[in-house]
Amino acid sequence: MTNSTLEKYEKTNIEKNEMNNFDHLFKEDSFKVVGAKKDSQDAITRPYVGIFKESWLRLTKNKGAVVSLVVLSILIILALIGPYMNEYTYDETNYEKAFQEPNSEHWFGTDKFGRDQWTRIWEGTRISLYIALLATVLDLVIGVLYGSISALVGGKVDNVMQRIIEVLVGIPNLILIILLIMLLKPGIFTITVAMVITGWVNMARLVRSQVFKLKNQEFILASKALGASNSRLIKEHFIPNTLGLIIVNMMFTIPSAIFTEAFLSFIGLGLQEPLASLGVLINDGFKAMRNNFYLLLYPAGVIVGLMVCFNLLADGLRDALDPKMRK
């Protein structure tokens, strides 16, 4: 198109008043070529924050998670020092003082044998926390190792290791415990053995799938192309990229492990009297519920607190560590 026709079109097709609308905006040098803005193009406006620091910041913004963290800390401290705060032991009976309501001498009252409920509850919480610790250790040591070896070695080894896991998953927990009770006495040792056998399976599977996913990522290939050794790949790439997943999954395993122990003790397959566990206490309280409700209330309150807080904290951690939530 030639310049003359071009100008003609400009004049005819753009209505005069539309042009005038802009006229007042024009300054003397409005039509000077100033070119691209060099500096602002590649600037990133967001301030720099480290990944774990940012996750922590996001976690503290989550009210539920913060409250859970506080409540859990209180429960843990009480479990540690609670039994020593009065002179009673968990199995010390006193038939004269059976079924006492909470009072200044027995802060949570006494049970049918006159045992101090305060001491027994915190002894029981210790059991629950021991189970939580055990679940964590098993997840971390066996689960993570098993899963990552299976994924990293791959091939036949992976195949065999996965078949083993499938067999373990196939056996229901309860059946396993009952079978173990036939060999061993019911108690904390039996539960420990049962958990050692199956407690880490989910973690192993999760870690395996995550490592498999990472293995084919281009940044792993890039690292290999640069000559990275296997141990370097594991240390520098696989662990940091699976850590979030591991932490979150661990936090979800803990409440379910605590619950399993309490449930087994409640139905009589776990800890036996006079040992105290939250499950045993709840069973006791359940039997005396009509006349002495406080016997059920306190242990139930503690276990609810533990479960809810661990779940809420896990939820908060999942959101905080999820890279997709990063803006």
Add this chain to the structure above:
Amino acid sequence: METLLEVKDLNVSFRTQAGVVKAVRGVNFKVNKGETLAIVGESGSGKSVTSKAIMQLLPNQTATYDSGEIIFDGQNILEINDKKMEAIRGSEIAMVFQDPMTALNPTMTIGKQVAESILNHNKNVTKKEALQRAVEILELVGIPEPAARVNQYPHQFSGGMRQRVVIAIAIACNPRLLIADEPTTALDVTIQAQILDLLKDIQRKTGTSIILITHDLGVVANMADKVAVMYAGRIVEQGTVEEVFDSAEHPYTWGLLKSIPDLDADEELYSIPGTPPDLLSPPIGDAFAARNEFALAIDYEVQPPMFAVSETHSAATWLLHEKAPKLSTIVQEKESVRAKRKGKKNLTLAQPIIQVRDLKKHFRMSGDSYLKAVDGVTFDIKKGETLGLVGESGCGKSTTGRTILRLYEPTGGEVYFNGKPIHGDLKKSDENTIRQKMQMIFQDPYASLDPRKKVLDSVAEGIDIHKLAASAKDRKDTVQNLLEIVGLNKSFMNRYPHEFSGGQRQRIGIARALALNPEVIIADEPISALDVSIQAQVVNLLKDLQHKQDLTYLFIAHDISMVKYISDRIGVMYLGSLVELAPTDELSKEPLHPYTQALLSAVPTPNPKIERGRERIILSGDLPNPINPPVGCRFRTRCPYAMEKCGETPIWKEAQPNHWVACHLIE
């Protein structure tokens, strides 16, 4: 011509966690009956949102229509109720989606899926009639033996065939408007040519209007009558395809066209600097101003209106205002300053730096079958050259690159680096040397950087592995230096990858590869995940680095025009074997192998005049299954010249000096 669809001042925004994103900001266009409008733009320009707004397919929870009208056949789509919209959707306006792998329901036979859309919109059709009609439509879209195949499920079809089924569903009710959202982006070039041909054929037969959403200007030149160029949620230029391609007025369109390599031009590839703006807070004035070499002062202050250039052609730039300086004169000034492409290197005498002999890589699949990803390729890479390796997906080009680099253990064959063998078992020290001398740039800028590592640590990884830095300060200085070489701000080194755009990440990947001062870089589809304007930036950077640091490239890509631009020689792969290898000019002027001919002919060029007049070699069928490839010449099942002799494997021979080919036609 009668107007079928008119979009007036459409504004769409999305509520996101970070704030309100103004995805479409005042879009106006018209589609007439029987014509094809192409909407072109980079990712995030709002082209898909516009098309989904027409279909009313945007999520109700997050998307809001701030203002505007979409008038289809006299009624405003934004105002009618859901029930009425359901009647229009699928029967009056239909859509072809980008990814044929996810657009079909995997649990329904394709016949049922086509018939479903007929039954939904025609109350008085019986199931049997609908199925009968489905067969006819499947025949129309070129599905062989449709009567037998209606009962098959989507997984029994190849990608190209699935896209045909998707199109069949879309046209089942004779829609008056067909919206094709990147219909060929997920397909290979030879399949793309088939699908584009099919769309044109359907338009000829049914007279439907098409809105074609794409980022590929070649496809636009091939298909469109009218073009609308979108940038940052606005249409910056629209007109007939000739007007936009031949006399673009908006600097963005102009830059976009210039950033596509043109073999005849002997100059450095034009690249638009910077990245598109963040639509969370769109800039005041012209959104493109910050990237525009010719921006006027007013561009930073006032949003330019659409200036009409002709009855059909208009562009939103202040350069068209009567007071503005004439674009042509400024362009000429700038042009004269622009660097000429360095003269062709004379590499005929250069020594080979990498020699690949009969390289094989087979992957074991389930059972005893093997995927022969690379099956006997032989070639040399000369010192200082760029060897391009092209082919369709699954042809083994990436595997070849990775096997040379020993990321995969080769099944057979030999690889020599500077005359020394680098296959088989190597001493640790030899292996370390190779790792330093040969590096790789990866395709996906999002997956190729560890999300948990700072840029500093990612780039310095090679330095750490080979313990090349004397002190922490030394290491930091090296990284800063590298970042500057690839054109990034050195203050970026303390940031994490997710804070960068695709183009910036690709630069970080290049810096990481350069950290060890390699001699050879294998670039595996380094630009295919990037937008057109960013592609040119990266290609220019690679060329510049080659010149300065005396690098040798193996450039693997499926975008033949870019490979032609950057490469000195090109190798063409098909199903695991090399079919032709020749200097770039010779290959594009005189391709010998029928596959090369078809491949070159299938690539649409961004020039409507050439596209209109050209006869395309359209290959029939799809790539055969690489687990069970054809015996003898692997191309013979699709080759237009196939003969009896092709049952024997052709020999890899030098047909002309430096021009290698494997075909029985060439004696």
